[in-house]
Amino acid sequence: MPRYLAAALAALVALACVNVATAGAGIQAIDAKLTPTKLSKKKFKPAKIKITIETQNNDQAGDSDPKFSNQPPAATRTIVDFPANMKFDQSAAPRCKVDSAALAGTTTEQAIEACGKKSIVSVGEKPPSGATFWQPKKTGAVQRVGSDTGWTDYSFVVTAFNGKQKNTIYLHARGTLLPITAVLVGKLTKNKKASLSNGPSLDVTVPVLAAGGIKTFKTTVKHGSYVQARCKQKNMTYGARSTFDSGVDTDHTPTKATTKQKCKQKK
Numbered sequence: 001m002p003r004y005l006a007a008a009l010a011a012l013v014a015l016a017c018v019n020v021a022t023a024g025a026g027i028q029a030i031d032a033k034l035t036p037t038k039l040s041k042k043k044f045k046p047a048k049i050k051i052t053i054e055t056q057n058n059d060q061a062g063d064s065d066p067k068f069s070n071q072p073p074a075a076t077r078t079i080v081d082f083p084a085n086m087k088f089d090q091s092a093a094p095r096c097k098v099d100s101a102a103l104a105g106t107t108t109e110q111a112i113e114a115c116g117k118k119s120i121v122s123v124g125e126k127p128p129s130g131a132t133f134w135q136p137k138k139t140g141a142v143q144r145v146g147s148d149t150g151w152t153d154y155s156f157v158v159t160a161f162n163g164k165q166k167n168t169i170y171l172h173a174r175g176t177l178l179p180i181t182a183v184l185v186g187k188l189t190k191n192k193k194a195s196l197s198n199g200p201s202l203d204v205t206v207p208v209l210a211a212g213g214i215k216t217f218k219t220t221v222k223h224g225s226y227v228q229a230r231c232k233q234k235n236m237t238y239g240a241r242s243t244f245d246s247g248v249d250t251d252h253t254p255t256k257a258t259t260k261q262k263c264k265q266k267k
Contacts, residue, residue: 028257029054032238034086038264039231044087047229048123048222050138051080053240055214057144057151071146072213073244075206081239084199085229085263088188092225093162094118100163100170103183108157108174111181115161121169122160123220132177138220141173145212153215154178160219162226169202171219196239196258231263 031052039045055072096115103111112120127134133155135142141156156173163170169186186204195201221227238261241254 028240028242028255030080030238030240030257030259032259032261034229034236034261034263037262038266039085039229041232041265042230044228044230046222046225047086047227048220049082049086049227049229050220051218051238053078053080053214053217055216057146058213066148067146069146070149070151071144072215074213075242076245077203077205077243079204079239079241080202081195081197081237081241082199082201083197083233083236083238084191085231085233085236086199087228088200089225089228090162090167090188093121093223096161096164096170098164100168100183100185103170103172103181105181106172106174107181108159108172111159111161111172111174115170119162120159121162121221121223121226122158123222124159126157127155127176134176136216136218138218140216140218141214142216143175143212144215156182158217158219160221162223171204194241196241196256197237229263231265234262234265236261236263 033050035048035050039047057070058073059069094116096119098114102114106114122139125136125138125140127140133153134140136155136158139158139160141158143154143156144151145154155176157176159172159174161170161172163185167188169188171182171184171186173182173184175181184204184206186202189201189203191198191200237258239256239258241256243254
């Protein structure tokens with residue numbers, strides 16, 4: 001399996017960029033929407049979180065090869081930071097019945113059968129009937145592969161499973177045009193000093209890309225009380241940190257991006 005397709009999902013977790021020439025200068029942008037927005041100040045209640053990360057072409061990185069300028073840079077690791085108003089309860093959903101390695105090469109349907117439908121923690125989205133490419137609205141990914149004269153975009157169906165191991169989420173991506181599957185393991189971690197917010201983080205390691213990069217990654221997570229939220233802090237910060245192995249990040253300095261959302265406290 002080509003490594004760039006195995007990486008197509010990882011920037012799980014995802015990845016939104018604007019054109020820049022140096023690392024840390026606005027490479028990433030992240031958008032987040034937590035619902036409902038009106039919540040208890042003290043008690044955590046079931047919620048839904050939607051994360052969108054986009055990555056623009058690497059056309060200002062000064063790369064001598066045009067095909068690399070016509071695609072996003074290749075991420076090696078992406079960490080999504082969540083606010084303290086949020087938490088994940090893995091006991092709220094059954095765990096995948098198999099290890100992530102058992103999902104390699106599977107279709108979306110085969111992965112669901114192997115893990116168990118009830119272990120899915122993402123809001124599903126299917127491409128339109130007969131479509132080989134589509135822009136995901138809730139959950140999905142777009143892989144861009146550059147060439148000397150332009151680029152080609154490929155869409156992926158993304159399914160998130162509650163991982164078999166503690167503090168893990170399996171991210172299963174299946175191409176709609178190319179019959180290729182990528183399976184990445186995200187690790188839920190507690191707040192650390194490097195975090196851009198003050199809550200949990202999802203840490204995904206990305207294989208070195210052979211070609212292409214993530215253009216769009218969207219995931220919406222909801223499964224009963226798997227995601228829980230409150231409104232102790234009215235201003236919530238979400239962050240994304242990534243390192244790249246090409247173009248914008250030759251010194252491997254993590255890029256940083258944040259977005260904010262407000263919530264209302266129930267009286």
